Every structure is written in structure tokens, then in C-alpha cells.
Amino acid sequence: MNTRWKLSVVASVVAVLLAGCGYDDTPVPEKPDEPPPPSAAESECDTVESTLESYDPGIGVPTGPTIERILRDHKLVVGVSADTYLMGSRNPETNRIEGFDIEFVRAIGEALFEDTEDGFEVGRDIQFRVITAGDRIPLLGGPDAEGEKHPAELDLVVRNFTINCQRWEQIDFSAEYYHATQKVLLRAELEETYNGTQSLSDKKVCAPIGSTSLVNITDPKLGGNPDIEVVQATNHTGCLIKLQQGEVDAITGDDTVLAGLAAQDPYAEVPPTCEGDQVEGCQVPITDEPYGIGVPKGQEDLVRFVNYVLEQMIIEDGGAEWRRAYNRWLADPLGPGDPPELRYGR
Amino acid sequence: MTQSAAAPPAVQQAPPPPAPAPQRRGFWPAPTGKPVGAGVEDTPSLLNRLQIIGMTVVLLFGLASALIQFLSYQSDGRAADDTEQLVRVQEIQSSLLRADALATNAFLEGGDEDPEKRGEYDDTIAVVFEQIAEAAEAQSADRDALKALVVVVNRYANYVAEARVYNRQGFPVGAEYLSVASDSVRTEAQPILGNLVTANTDRAEDSMAGQHPFWLLLLGLVVLGVLVWLNLLLAQRFRRYLNVGVAIAAAIVVVTTLVAAIAAWRADSTNDGLLDDELQVAIDESAARTAGNDAKAYESLRLIKRGSGGTYEPKWEDAAEIVEKKADSSSLDEWEDYVDGHRQIATLDDDDQWFRARNIAIDEAATSPTANFDRFDGATQAVVTENGTTTTDELRSGRTLALIGSLLTLILGFVAAVAVARGIGARRKEYA
Numbered sequence: 001m002n003t004r005w006k007l008s009v010v011a012s013v014v015a016v017l018l019a020g021c022g023y024d025d026t027p028v029p030e031k032p033d034e035p036p037p038p039s040a041a042e043s044e045c046d047t048v049e050s051t052l053e054s055y056d057p058g059i060g061v062p063t064g065p066t067i068e069r070i071l072r073d074h075k076l077v078v079g080v081s082a083d084t085y086l087m088g089s090r091n092p093e094t095n096r097i098e099g100f101d102i103e104f105v106r107a108i109g110e111a112l113f114e115d116t117e118d119g120f121e122v123g124r125d126i127q128f129r130v131i132t133a134g135d136r137i138p139l140l141g142g143p144d145a146e147g148e149k150h151p152a153e154l155d156l157v158v159r160n161f162t163i164n165c166q167r168w169e170q171i172d173f174s175a176e177y178y179h180a181t182q183k184v185l186l187r188a189e190l191e192e193t194y195n196g197t198q199s200l201s202d203k204k205v206c207a208p209i210g211s212t213s214l215v216n217i218t219d220p221k222l223g224g225n226p227d228i229e230v231v232q233a234t235n236h237t238g239c240l241i242k243l244q245q246g247e248v249d250a251i252t253g254d255d256t257v258l259a260g261l262a263a264q265d266p267y268a269e270v271p272p273t274c275e276g277d278q279v280e281g282c283q284v285p286i287t288d289e290p291y292g293i294g295v296p297k298g299q300e301d302l303v304r305f306v307n308y309v310l311e312q313m314i315i316e317d318g319g320a321e322w323r324r325a326y327n328r329w330l331a332d333p334l335g336p337g338d339p340p341e342l343r344y345g346r
Numbered sequence: 347m348t349q350s351a352a353a354p355p356a357v358q359q360a361p362p363p364p365a366p367a368p369q370r371r372g373f374w375p376a377p378t379g380k381p382v383g384a385g386v387e388d389t390p391s392l393l394n395r396l397q398i399i400g401m402t403v404v405l406l407f408g409l410a411s412a413l414i415q416f417l418s419y420q421s422d423g424r425a426a427d428d429t430e431q432l433v434r435v436q437e438i439q440s441s442l443l444r445a446d447a448l449a450t451n452a453f454l455e456g457g458d459e460d461p462e463k464r465g466e467y468d469d470t471i472a473v474v475f476e477q478i479a480e481a482a483e484a485q486s487a488d489r490d491a492l493k494a495l496v497v498v499v500n501r502y503a504n505y506v507a508e509a510r511v512y513n514r515q516g517f518p519v520g521a522e523y524l525s526v527a528s529d530s531v532r533t534e535a536q537p538i539l540g541n542l543v544t545a546n547t548d549r550a551e552d553s554m555a556g557q558h559p560f561w562l563l564l565l566g567l568v569v570l571g572v573l574v575w576l577n578l579l580l581a582q583r584f585r586r587y588l589n590v591g592v593a594i595a596a597a598i599v600v601v602t603t604l605v606a607a608i609a610a611w612r613a614d615s616t617n618d619g620l621l622d623d624e625l626q627v628a629i630d631e632s633a634a635r636t637a638g639n640d641a642k643a644y645e646s647l648r649l650i651k652r653g654s655g656g657t658y659e660p661k662w663e664d665a666a667e668i669v670e671k672k673a674d675s676s677s678l679d680e681w682e683d684y685v686d687g688h689r690q691i692a693t694l695d696d697d698d699q700w701f702r703a704r705n706i707a708i709d710e711a712a713t714s715p716t717a718n719f720d721r722f723d724g725a726t727q728a729v730v731t732e733n734g735t736t737t738t739d740e741l742r743s744g745r746t747l748a749l750i751g752s753l754l755t756l757i758l759g760f761v762a763a764v765a766v767a768r769g770i771g772a773r774r775k776e777y778a
């Protein structure tokens with residue numbers, strides 16, 4: 001009897017154990033690693049004054065194989081930003097893309113199509129493609145991040161696009177239409193004591209993924225600070241979200257872009273450029289960022305026509321058209337501005 | 347106290363023994379009721395041993411068979427819970443994507459969102475939180491993953507709220523908040539939900555394979571073999587072909603085994619059927635609903651990020667492929683109606699006729715793409731609910747019977763043990 005009882009007890013225990021067997025916990029996926037901060041690219045050429053030289057505009061007659069194709073299709077495909085407030089962004093009220101860059105797109109479209117049979121209509125003749133900074137060169141037929149080239153999908157890129165010698169090897173540029181500089185935007189409480197990038201030691205500074213702005217701000221040769229902790233976001237507006245959520249202390253980028261970010265948040269400030277002996281509460285621009293309009297390599301006829309339009313805006317009537325655009329979009333946050341000098345020589 | 351099976355020799359002068367008659371040695375001894383082959387064997391001790399062996403074997407049979415049936419009963423219960431949790435987790439996935447599709451579509455209207463659409467989004471995101479809470483309550487093994495999920499969904503909801511506020515003020519950071527929120531659903535929430543779906547699918551499949559007709563049959567055969575062997579030993583010694591007690595025990599074992607094995611086999615077949623049919627339909631339809639809402643959100647995002655068809659259309663195509671592969675024919679018609687409208691939106695957007703594309707995308711007329719999509723969403727949800735409920739109901743329906751069977755087997759095991767004890771006890775009495 002004793003043995004039987006023991007057997008019963010063992011069987012019951014086994015049953016209870018089996019019944020109580022729990023499941024393994026569902027695994028929680030680990031967060032993906034942050035992309036590594038960009039390193040300074042080895043440049044085989046130097047960006048000098050002559051880099052800003054583009055093709056002579058001629059007399060503005062729309063001829064050439066590229067222009068003829070565009071006129072035949074009655075469509076100019078332009079890559080723009082839709083989230084760079086004041087430069088190129090979607091107005092939620094009207095749902096239209098507007099900004100300083102967009103003024104140049106309209107001027108080029110109008111000059112191209114106004115004399116055609118059907119005239120010019122923005123919505124019909126200009127096809128806006130919203131692109132990221134990383135799309136600019138690949139969509140113009142230049143190499144992508146992996147070095148692969150694809151057929152050009154855009155006729156122009158007007159999206160705060162800095163002219164430099166490396167890019168000239170991949171695509172063509174118009175003459176410079178705006179001279180921006182790289183600066184820093186801060187949380188408001190940091191502005192008063194800010195005296196250059198040395199104030200940002202151990203602070204988190206954000207810029208878009210792969211942006212050269214992050215390389216510049218940590219490069220001591222350019223007045224940067226290697227002790228800055230760099231954080232990356234998809235774009236500058238993504239950086240503003242991180243600033244608002246307290247994940248970063250500052251954002252670096254072109255002054256035009258930063259002005260647009262500061263206009264959306266009363267607690268974000270771009271310290272003004274230092275003047276005279278002023279050292280606190282102001283900043284010295286880190287780099288110059290001359291903006292040009294990107295064109296696929298080899299389409300000189302289109303570059304010349306774009307330069308002709310720029311000349312009309314920047315030189316005619318003392319640059320009245322350029323000033324009208326500047327005053328409408330950038331004069332408030334950036335102060336008075338003048339058009340850049342147009343350079344040709346290619 | 348033991349007794350010798352041989353009678354003590356008489357002390358007398360016996361005439362010389364006649365030549366020994368040739369002994370008959372057959373397989374079955376003559377049915378005299380007296381022990382045969384009597385020699386030096388300790389019969390009472392042997393009977394005790396046989397009694398213990400017989401009782402132990404049938405008791406163990408009763409316990410083991412009842413245990414196997416009890417585990418199957420528990421397994422079906424777990425299977426019902428696991429499939430319910432699987433459907434619940436998939437519904438979280440679908441609801442979250444549905445919320446994203448609603449949020450992105452409402453955003454297209456500009457700063458002044460339609461309060462009805464906003465309300466629909468608010469209701470859907472509230473459902474997501476409720477479903478997460480229910481899932482955490484239902485399965486403790488999912489709690490860590492659900493904790494991580496609730497953090498992501500909470501941030502998603504906050505970012506959508508920020509997106510609305512900034513959109514009303516006319517700031518593009520609003521669109522970025524929405525874009526980051528949508529992205530977090532796909533890059534952060536989806537991997538967690540993917541793990542939850544995989545884990546619960548594995549659990550449901552394992553639980554549904556908890557019926558063991560083969561083991562029940564094998565156990566019965568082994569025990570039956572032991573009882574036959576026991577009967578043979580007794581028959582050899584007591585000239586009875588059949589020990590009644592052992593025979594009753596054997597009959598109990600045979601009947602119990604057959605009934606239990608057939609019941610387990612039928613339950614196993616039913617579970618296989620549920621796994622291949624109703625549950626599979628629920629899983630596929632849920633995946634179709636998730637992918638459909640994913641596609642609808644991509645359609646809105648391509649319009650929010652105006653002219654970004656090159657980025658979002660391939661993602662829409664991938665999601666559409668999943669819908670076409672997984673959706674039940676009853677919901678596929680609605681999907682195809684929506685697809686026609688989507689193609690129109692995409693073509694207009696590609697031609698930069700953005701306003702026309704946007705107007706079609708937010709149109710709510712009965713034949714608009716959004717209305718067709720809503721019908722698809724409703725149809726898929728109905729299929730998921732119906733098939734999920736059928737699966738869990740079926741799994742739970744036969745459980746009481748299985749529990750009764752398990753208890754009955756245990757009792758019958760004891761009855762069989764008593765039968766063996768009495769059967770062998772009768773032989774002992776005869777011998778005494």
C-alpha cells in the first residue's frame with residue numbers, strides 16, 4: 001500500500017508540475033544602433049572662389065536639347081524641400097509648397113513657359129518632387145551613398161544646395177543665388193552665455209544623418225569642438241523635434257534652415273553673428289554655404305538658362321526681384337540681406 | 347507465514363513405486379482448481395507478488411492515462427487562451443496601423459481636421475491601449491514585450507497630438523512629428539508585435555498539438571500485455587483458463603484505452619482542422635488587415651510628403667501584395683475597389699496634380715477610395731472576429747468531457763486494481 005501511495009504522490013506532483021509549466025517570455029527586440037557619426041570626407045579638390053563659377057547665361061533664349069525636351073513635355077521636374085520652413089515647406093492651410101527657394105523655381109518656370117502657346121501655370125508646368133538632402137545628387141544622376149549612379153529623375157534641384165568642388169564633379173550648378181553660413185541653434189536658456197562652439201562641450205548637437213555640418217562643428221580647424229556629442233536625425237525638422245523633446249541641446253545647419261526652425265519654436269534661438277568686440281550671446285559662422293541650383297551633369301543649356309533667370313532676379317532693377325523674395329521670407333529672422341555676386345567662367 | 351506447495355510425505359513403507367506414467371505436459375494445465383507444477387515454489391508469496399504487480403500496473407495505467415487526458419484537457423484550454431491571445435495581438439497590430447491610416451488621412455485635410463475623423467482616430471488609439479492592457483492581463487509571458495510596446499504607442503499618440511497642434515499653427519514641424527510617429531509604428535512597434543505574433547503562434551500550435559492518442563494506445567497495450575502475462579502465470583498454476591478479476595481489469599483497460607484514444611484522436615483531428623482552417627483564416631485575414639492599413643497610410647504619407655511617390659509607392663505595392671496573398675475572398679472585392687481608386691490617386695500625384703489626388707484621397711462619398719477601404723477594413727475585421735471566436739469556442743467546447751474522461755479513467759484504474767486484487771485473492775483462498 002505504501003508503494004502505491006508513493007506512486008500516486010509522484011504522479012500527482014508530475015501532473016501539477018506539468019500543469020504549472022509557464023511559457024518563455026516573448027523577446028523584446030533590441031533598439032537598432034544609431035548610425036555612426038560622419039567622418040570628414042577626403043576631398044580630392046579644394047573649394048575656392050572659382051568653384052562658384054558657372055556657365056555664361058547667354059541672352060536667355062530657351063534653346064538646347066534639354067530645354068527643348070522640357071518645352072515639348074511642358075513639364076519641369078524640380079526637387080524641393082517641403083519641411084524647410086521659409087525656404088521650401090508645405091503650408092498646411094493652403095497645402096501649397098512655398099518659401100524662398102520656391103520663388104526661384106516659379107521664376108524659372110515662368111521664364112521657360114510664358115512664351116509658349118499654352119502659357120505658364122505653376123500647377124501644370126512645374127512638377128514638384130519633395131526630396132531629402134540625401135536624394136539631391138542621386139536624383140540628378142550623381143552617385144548615391146553606395147556610389148551607384150541612376151538615371152536622372154529631376155531637371156533641377158532647388159533645395160538649399162551648397163556649391164562645392166566635389167559636387168561639381170558629380171553634377172552641374174547654377175551661379176550662386178544665396179550666400180548662407182553654417183551656424184548653431186540653441187535652447188533659449190543657453191543663448192545668453194554662448195560664446196562659440198567651446199560652449200557646447202559635452203552637449204548634444206543634432207544635424208541630419210550624413211550631414212557635413214556635424215563634421216564641421218567637431219573640426220577644430222574650422223573652429224569646431226571635438227568634445228561635442230553628435231546626434232543624428234532624418235532631417236533638420238527631426239532635429240527640432242529632438243530639441244523640443246529634450247534629447248539634444250543644439251542644432252547645427254545653414255542659417256536659413258535654422259531661422260525656419262527658430263520661427264516654429266519660441267524656445268529655440270539662433271545667436272546673432274558677433275559684431276565688433278562682442279563675444280558672448282553671439283556666434284561666428286562656422287563655414288560658408290553658397291547655394292546654387294543643381295542640374296544633371298552635361299545639361300549646360302539648362303544651366304545657362306537658369307543663370308539667365310538668376311541674372312534677371314539679382315541684377316535687373318538692382319536685384320528687385322531677389323530682394324522681394326528675400327524680404328518676404330528671410331529678412332525677418334535673418335535681418336537685411338544682399339544678393340551674392342554672380343560668377344561665370346566655365 | 348509461508349507454506350510449501352508440496353504435501354508432506356507419509357511415513358510408511360510403501361511398495362515400490364510403479365513405473366511413472368508418462369506425464370502430460372500441455373500448455374494449459376487440467377482445470378482441477380489445484381496448483382499444478384507443484385514443487386518447491388512458494389505459491390502464496392507468488393500470489394502476493396502477482397497481486398502487487400497487477401494492482402500497481404492497473405493503478406499506474408489509471409493514473410498515467412488520466413494524466414495524459416488531463417494534460418490534453420489543459421492543453422486545449424491553453425490552446426484556446428493562446429489562440430485568443432494570438433488574435434488579440436494581431437488585432438493590436440491592425441488597430442495600430444488603422445489608427446495610423448486615420449491619422450495620416452486626416453492630416454491631409456490641413457490644419458482644420460474633420461472632427462469626425464479625429465474622433466475615429468481617438469477611438470481607435472483608445473482601443474489599442476485597451477487591447478494592450480487585456481493582452482498583458484491574459485498572458486504574463488507577453489508582459490515585457492507589451493510594456494515596451496505601450497511606451498512606443500504612447501509616444502506615437504503624443505507625437506500625433508503634437509503634429510495636429512503644429513499643423514493648426516501652420517508649421518511644417520507638424521508634418522515631421524506625424525512622419526516620425528508613423529515611422530515609429532513601423533520601425534519600433536512592428537518588431538515588438540512581430541515577436542508577439544511569432545511567440546503566440548508557436549504557443550498556440552504547441553498547445554493544439556497536446557492530444558496523444560498514440561501514447562494512450564501504447565500505454566493500454568503494454569498494460570494489457572502485463573495482464574495477459576499475469577493471467578497466463580495464474581492459469582499455469584491454478585488450472586483456470588481465466589482469472590475473472592484480471593479479465594475484468596483487462597476489459598476495463600481495453601475499453602478505457604479505446605475510448606480515450608478515439609476521443610484524443612478526434613480532438614487531435616479537430617485541432618488540426620482548426621489550425622489549418624479557422625485559425626489560419628483569422629491569422630491571414632488579420633495580416634491582410636494590417637497590410638491594408640499600412641498601404642492606406644503610405645498613400646496618405648506620399649501626399650503629405652508631396653510628390654514622394656518614388657519613396658512610398660514601392661512600400662504601398664509591398665503591402666498590397668500581402669493583402670492580395672492573405673485576404674479572404676469575401677474582403678478581396680472591397681480591396682480591389684479601393685485599389686482602383688488608389689491607382690487614380692497615384693497617377694494624379696505622379697503628374698503633380700496634387701490637389702486632385704488629395705481631394706480623392708480624403709473624399710468620403712460612398713464610392714470613394716476611402717469609403718471602399720473602410721468597407722475592406724470592416725470586412726476583414728469581421729472575418730478575424732468570426733474565425734477567432736469559432737476557434738476558441740471549438741477548443742473550449744470539448745474540454746468538460748475530457749475532464750470527466752480523465753476522472754473516470756482514474757476511477758476505473760482503481761476499480762481495475764480492486765478487480766485484480768479480488769481475482770488473485772480468490773486464488774489465494776482456493777489454495778488455502
